[in-house]
Structures are given as C-alpha cells and as structure tokens.
Amino acid sequence: MTIPEQAGAAETSADPAPGESLLKVTGLIKHFPITKGLLKRQVGAVKAVDGLDFDVRSGETLGVVGESGCGKSTMGRLITRLLEPSGGKVEFEGRDITHLGTGAMRPMRRDVQMIFQDPYSSLNPRHTVGAIVSAPFKLQGVRPEGGVKKEVQRLLEVVGLNPEHYNRYPHEFSGGQRQRIGIARALALKPKLVVADEPVSALDVSIQAQVVNLLDDLQAELGLTYVIIAHDLSVIRHVSDRIAVMYLGKIVELTDRKSLYETPMHPYTKALLSAVPVPDPRRKKERERILLQGDVPSPISPPAGCRFHTRCWKATEVCKTKEPPLLALRTGHQVACHHPENASDIRLPSGSADQAPGA
Amino acid sequence: MTDPLSRTGATVGEPVATTSAPPTAFLEVRDLRVHFPTDDGLVKSVDGLSFQLEKGKTLGIVGESGSGKSVTSLGILGLHTTGQYGRQKARISGEIWLDGEELLSADPDRVRKLRGREMAMIFQDPLSALHPYFTIGKQIVEAYRVHHDVDKKTARKRAIEMLDRVGIPQPDKRVDSYPHEFSGGMRQRAMIAMALVNNPELLIADEPTTALDVTVQAQILDLIRDLQKEFGSAVIIITHDLGVVAELADDILVMYGGRCVERGSAEKVFYEPRHPYTWGLLGSMPRIDKEQTDRLIPVEGAPPSLINIPSGCAFNPRCPYADVPKGGITRTERPELREVAGGHFSACHMSPEDRQRIWTEQIAPKL
Numbered sequence: 117m118t119i120p121e122q123a124g125a126a127e128t129s130a131d132p133a134p135g136e137s138l139l140k141v142t143g144l145i146k147h148f149p150i151t152k153g154l155l156k157r158q159v160g161a162v163k164a165v166d167g168l169d170f171d172v173r174s175g176e177t178l179g180v181v182g183e184s185g186c187g188k189s190t191m192g193r194l195i196t197r198l199l200e201p202s203g204g205k206v207e208f209e210g211r212d213i214t215h216l217g218t219g220a221m222r223p224m225r226r227d228v229q230m231i232f233q234d235p236y237s238s239l240n241p242r243h244t245v246g247a248i249v250s251a252p253f254k255l256q257g258v259r260p261e262g263g264v265k266k267e268v269q270r271l272l273e274v275v276g277l278n279p280e281h282y283n284r285y286p287h288e289f290s291g292g293q294r295q296r297i298g299i300a301r302a303l304a305l306k307p308k309l310v311v312a313d314e315p316v317s318a319l320d321v322s323i324q325a326q327v328v329n330l331l332d333d334l335q336a337e338l339g340l341t342y343v344i345i346a347h348d349l350s351v352i353r354h355v356s357d358r359i360a361v362m363y364l365g366k367i368v369e370l371t372d373r374k375s376l377y378e379t380p381m382h383p384y385t386k387a388l389l390s391a392v393p394v395p396d397p398r399r400k401k402e403r404e405r406i407l408l409q410g411d412v413p414s415p416i417s418p419p420a421g422c423r424f425h426t427r428c429w430k431a432t433e434v435c436k437t438k439e440p441p442l443l444a445l446r447t448g449h450q451v452a453c454h455h456p457e458n459a460s461d462i463r464l465p466s467g468s469a470d471q472a473p474g475a
Numbered sequence: 476m477t478d479p480l481s482r483t484g485a486t487v488g489e490p491v492a493t494t495s496a497p498p499t500a501f502l503e504v505r506d507l508r509v510h511f512p513t514d515d516g517l518v519k520s521v522d523g524l525s526f527q528l529e530k531g532k533t534l535g536i537v538g539e540s541g542s543g544k545s546v547t548s549l550g551i552l553g554l555h556t557t558g559q560y561g562r563q564k565a566r567i568s569g570e571i572w573l574d575g576e577e578l579l580s581a582d583p584d585r586v587r588k589l590r591g592r593e594m595a596m597i598f599q600d601p602l603s604a605l606h607p608y609f610t611i612g613k614q615i616v617e618a619y620r621v622h623h624d625v626d627k628k629t630a631r632k633r634a635i636e637m638l639d640r641v642g643i644p645q646p647d648k649r650v651d652s653y654p655h656e657f658s659g660g661m662r663q664r665a666m667i668a669m670a671l672v673n674n675p676e677l678l679i680a681d682e683p684t685t686a687l688d689v690t691v692q693a694q695i696l697d698l699i700r701d702l703q704k705e706f707g708s709a710v711i712i713i714t715h716d717l718g719v720v721a722e723l724a725d726d727i728l729v730m731y732g733g734r735c736v737e738r739g740s741a742e743k744v745f746y747e748p749r750h751p752y753t754w755g756l757l758g759s760m761p762r763i764d765k766e767q768t769d770r771l772i773p774v775e776g777a778p779p780s781l782i783n784i785p786s787g788c789a790f791n792p793r794c795p796y797a798d799v800p801k802g803g804i805t806r807t808e809r810p811e812l813r814e815v816a817g818g819h820f821s822a823c824h825m826s827p828e829d830r831q832r833i834w835t836e837q838i839a840p841k842l
Contacts, residue, residue, distance in 0.1 A: 325759030325773035354761035393718030
C-alpha cells in the first residue's frame with residue numbers, strides 16, 4: 117500500500133464552474149483484510165473496490181449502477197471518506213482528501229453529504245426530527261441566520277414536510293417521509309456534493325417517484341452535484357447525466373446516459389440492460405434477452421484478466437490473461453473490454469483483440 | 476371496534492355466506508375478506524376481493540406495500556386460519572374454490588393435504604424460508620414424502636431430479652448442501668424446486684425476485700415461465716414491479732387498500748387502464764426503455780391506514796380526479812368493480828367516457 121503524498125493543502129475556495137471536475141478519483145482501492153486465528157494473521161482480502169478512475173463534474177448527476185457485491189456502496193463510502201482507502205487518491209475541489217484525519221476532514225464534511233438507503237436505520241429513533249436535522253449545525257458550529265429552529269423548519273418545508281412536525285419522532289413518519297428527513301439533514305449545510313446510496317430502493321413505486329422528483333427539484337434549485345448509487349437501472353436512467361457501471365470492484369463502462377442505454381459497449385452492460393423486465397407486455401416478444409450464466413465470482417479471488425470473462429459469451433484467450441483498461445473508445449464513452457459491442461467502426465488499440473466484432 | 480368474540484377465537488368473523496354453486500374456473504376467489512383484530516382496531520387487509528384463474532394462466536397481483544397482496548396469497552393457502560397454539564388470528568370470510576372444492580369451509584386437515592401438493596408457494600426471501608439447520612435435499616425430500624408414500628431413496632432421487640430441473644449445477648452433490656452454502660439465486664432455485672416437487676396445480680409466487688439482482692431475476696423469471704409451460708399449472712405472481720408482471724402475467728389485478736381497483740388482461744391494464752391509481756402507478760415508474768426527460772408523475776400523499784380506510788373510494792384522498800363530477804355520487808359511496816369492456820373491470824365513480832377521455836388526452840401522452 118502506498119500513501120500518496122499530501123498534496124499542498126492549498127484552500128481552493130473558488131467554486132468550480134459547472135462542468136468542471138468537483139471530485140476526482142484516481143486508482144481508488146479498498147481491500148478489506150480477512151484475518152484468521154489468534155494473531156489475526158491476514159490470509160486474504162475482499163477486493164471490494166479495486167482501482168477506480170472517474171471524476172464527478174460540478175452540477176451533474178453521476179449514476180453508479182451494478183449488482184450486489186460490485187463495490188458501489190464501498191465506493192460511496194470511500195469518496196465521502198467514511199472509509200479509509202487502501203490506495204489511490206480522492207481529490208475534492210483539487211484538494212487531496214485521501215488520508216485526511218477526522219479533524220482535518222471536518223470542514224470538508226460541510227461540502228460532502230450523504231443520503232442513506234434505509235430510512236429506518238439512518239435516523240436515531242430517540243431524537244426528534246428537529247434534533248436530527250439540526251445536528252449538522254451543532255457539529256459544525258454553524259449558526260444559521262434567524263436561528264437553528266427557523267432554519268430547520270425551512271428545510272423541512274423545502275423537502276415537503278410540515279414544519280410543525282419539528283418535535284415529532286421518526287417512528288411517526290412513513291418511509292417516504294423519513295427519507296425526506298434524511299434529505300433535509302443532508303442539505304442543512306448547503307453541501308456541494310451529495311452522495312446518495314440507494315436513496316429510493318426501500319420505497320414504494322408511487323413514493324419513489326415523489327422522492328426522485330424532490331431530488332431533481334433540489335438539484336435545480338440549489339445547484340447540487342449528485343453521485344447516486346443504485347441497482348435499479350430504470351431509476352438510474354431517469355436521474356443520471358452520466359453513468360458508471362461497476363462489476364466486481366471495477367468500472368467496466370462510463371458514459372453519458374443516452375450512449376449507455378442506446379449503444380452500450382460492454383457486454384456486461386448489454387446483458388444487464390437486457391435483463392431488466394420492461395413494463396410493456398407488447399414488447400416482451402421482440403426483445404432479445406441475454407441470460408448470463410452463473411453468479412458473480414467472489415471478490416476475494418476475482419478472475420484473472422477481464423473479471424467478466426467467466427460469464428461473458430464473447431470471451432476469448434486474451435480476456436483470460438490480459439485485463440482490459442478503461443479506455444475512451446468514443447468521445448466521452450469509456451469502456452474496459454477487449455471485444456466491445458456496438459463498435460464496428462472502432463479500431464481497438466493494438467494488444468487488445470485482433471478484430472472488433474460488430475454489434 | 477373489536478369484536479370480543481374474535482379474541483376468544485370462537486368465531487371466524489362474519490358468518491360464511493351460504494355457499495353458492497361451484498364455479499367453472501380452476502381457482503375462483505369470491506368476496507375474500509381477511510381482517511385482523513388488533514389493539515388499535517380492526518385491520519382490514521383484504522376487504523372483498525374476487526377473481527378467477529384458469530390452469531396454464533398467470534395472474535399478476537400488483538400493489539404497494541400494505542395493499543393486501545401477500546395476505547391474499549396466504550389466505551388462499553389457508554395459512555391465516557390458525558395462529559400459534561391454535562388461536563384464531565385472522566377473521567376470514569368469502570369463498571375460495573380450488574378445482575371445484577371450497578377451501579375456507581373445508582376441514583383444516585383436508586387443506587393441509589392440498590397445501591404443498593395441489594397448491595404451493597414461493598416466498599420472497601429464500602434465506603428465511605429455508606431452514607438453516609437442514610440440507611436442501613432433506614427439506615425437499617420431506618416436502619415430497621409428506622404427500623407421497625415413498626422410501627427415502629426414491630424421494631432423494633426425486634429431489635436431485637428437481638434440483639437439476641431448476642438449473643442447479645451438480646445436483647447430486649448440491650443436494651447435501653446447506654442453504655448458507657448457496658448464493659441468493661441458487662437458494663431461490665432450490666425453493667422453487669421444493670415448491671414444484673409435488674407438481675402443484677396452483678403456484679403462488681410472492682415477490683419471487685425482489686431480493687435478487689437483475690441478471691439473476693431474469694434467470695428466475697425464465698425458469699418460472701418454462702416450468703409453467705411444462706407443468707401447465709396456474710400461477711399467481713405477486714409483485715410491486717410492473718416490469719415483472721408485464722413479463723409474466725396474462726391477467727393483472729391491481730390492489731389498493733385491500734381491494735381490487737382494476738382487473739383485466741395485461742394488454743388492457745397496460746394500454747387502456749381505467750383507474751386513476753393504475754395511471755398513477757404507470758406514471759410514477761421510471762422507464763428503462765425510453766429516454767425520458769420529464770418529471771415522473773407521482774401519486775401524491777401516502778397509502779391509507781388499513782384500520783381507517785376511507786369510507787368511500789379508498790383512493791379518493793390521493794386521487795387527482797376526485798373533483799370530476801360523478802353524477803351525484805357522494806364521496807362516502809364505495810365504487811363497485813364494474814366491467815368497462817369484456818373481462819376488464821375497474822372500480823371508479825367516474826363515467827367510463829370521462830376516464831377514457833382523461834387517459835387518452837392527459838395521461839397516455841405523458842407516459
């Protein structure tokens with residue numbers, strides 16, 4: 117494990133203009149050690165996140181999608197620094213935050229907030245809504261204009277809750293309302309980046325739509341940047357500007373929404389999209405579905421070469437030995453594959469596949 | 476509010492209506508009501524539900540949490556009638572006809588014989604539905620031997636055959652594995668094998684793929700479809716995912732607040748829905764198959780409490796069309812399920828013409 121040097125902690129106070137990189141991640145790695153015996157000898161590691169490179173641009177929504185165990189939630193916790201990365205670099209507004217300590221992170225926390233999946237376990241049942249939403253002010257020593265109570269009530273109103281419910285407890289609210297409380301808490305300090313880990317997956321369809329719309333409105337009003345982590349490809353399509361598809365700790369494809377859903381290039385993305393049941397009975401017959409065999413391999417000992425080769429119908433010898441790098445095969449369309457789909461017009465860099473099969 | 480008799484377990488709620496003529500359909504549910512007395516009041520989980528299902532057909536029951544989908548399925552299997560220590564937990568009334576036999580008034584022993592053999596269930600969470608202490612094989616063998624008088628060896632052979640059929644690799648080895656040694660998808664396959672080991676005529680799948688990843692979900696949905704073709708059974712699939720019902724169901728029943736608000740062929744419910752709640756479901760669903768830049772159209776508000784269901788239409792407080800004139804019908808009047816077209820029913824006070832107009836002019840263009 118290498119510890120990158122602490123880059124000059126120059127305060128870059130100027131906000132990045134929309135479209136500029138707000139968060140930059142290079143070679144991000146998180147291995148959870150597996151220990152055994154009395155001496156806690158390390159016998160292996162769960163390679164939850166194994167080399168991620170991406171950036172989040174100011175004002176955009178980056179969707180991160182993948183199946184369970186692909187490392188998407190670990191990624192979310194690494195970029196918010198709730199977990200300590202094992203390697204790589206996380207830069208926020210040009211400042212290296214990879215290994216900042218708790219104290220040094222505190223001022224950053226104002227700018228990076230998180231919305232959690234489970235609205236039941238992410239709110240303290242013994243605190244009132246007022247206490248929950250005002251906690252960020254207390255922790256950061258911020259005195260909002262007009263007093264904490266007034267600000268909290270304003271926030272509750274912003275997320276569509278009744279400000280008079282200030283003194284109620286979380287159990288008095290429904291799932292959708294609780295998720296709104298979590299959102300109000302995340303917005304309290306006017307963050308720049310909000311990382312939402314499965315923000316709507318615990319909610320019913322009709323309530324899910326309310327929360328998705330709320331996130332949309334808040335982004336437009338407050339100029340927020342989102343990283344939304346979800347397993348639901350329909351939700352991701354609706355909310356994201358750009359999307360990263362993860363498989364076994366790696367990004368396999370990263371591009372804008374339109375290209376990803378209309379011309380996916382990684383076979384895994386294609387299989388994933390084809391597997392989603394479409395709410396349109398007339399079209400079920402014309403759809404070609406790619407059924408992947410077997411299950412996702414264990415992240416303790418991921419397959420050599422391309423991690424997807426064990427389940428890929430296009431895999432050849434090169435896939436078993438050589439790991440495909442994440443390359444921009446088209447402008448703004450990064451793919452990590454030796455045999456990309458929808459790529460008949462593209463010449464792959466040498467050393468990769470000898471020919472690129474057509475779509 | 477609570478009927479004192481129900482506490483003692485001496486009654487099955489409202490008296491069972493005089494049993495009417497046996498139906499022609501393979502499964503027919505008539506006016507099913509499942510009520511649970513609680514300290515807070517009577518929870519009317521299912522409040523007057525009727526439907527039919529033929530062999531070889533799939534019925535999709537759609538609704539949000541608390542709409543009564545799962546309670547209906549447990550009711551059909553007769554799993555509500557007796558609680559722990561034989562206490563009466565639920566008050567059930569109505570009729571459930573399976574292959575010409577009424578189940579609610581039948582002897583519990585008779586229902587137990589049918590359960591597992593004629594009707595079986597696939598549960599949502601295979602980890603909690605499978606016993607962690609016994610091997611997969613042992614659990615399937617037991618399910619088979621309860622209904623078939625065979626020795627262990629024959630039953631084991633049958634278990635291996637079923638595991639093979641549901642696509643578990645090396646079934647002769649995996650039959651001796653414990654549930655924790657299986658992945659989520661494999662456990663779900665094992666549970667399907669267990670449900671199908673007796674070739675049931677009716678299979679109820681309650682959110683069979685909700686706990687699974689999308690690629691595994693696709694495998695399981697394919698498996699259910701193939702097995703249905705092979706065995707010709709009637710299938711009820713309960714889900715909140717409209718994609719799953721579009722994929723599998725011939726008919727769709729939309730539930731809200733313990734009642735059916737719309738029922739019809741998949742084609743009708745998806746392309747000519749006639750209930751504002753169905754419109755709401757379709758509008759609030761983000762689409763995978765379309766580039767969509769508009770906002771979603773959510774159903775405002777929250778589902779009703781089942782203790783205090785609005786006296787009229789349960790959807791009224793959330794309905795955007797509550798103010799459309801309905802020819803003198805008051806809000807406290809409950810809309811009955813009426814046929815709007817052949818085999819397509821909906822429970823709404825608005826006139827069919829109004830609904831058709833709203834759907835084609837206001838809703839459909841936005842989807």
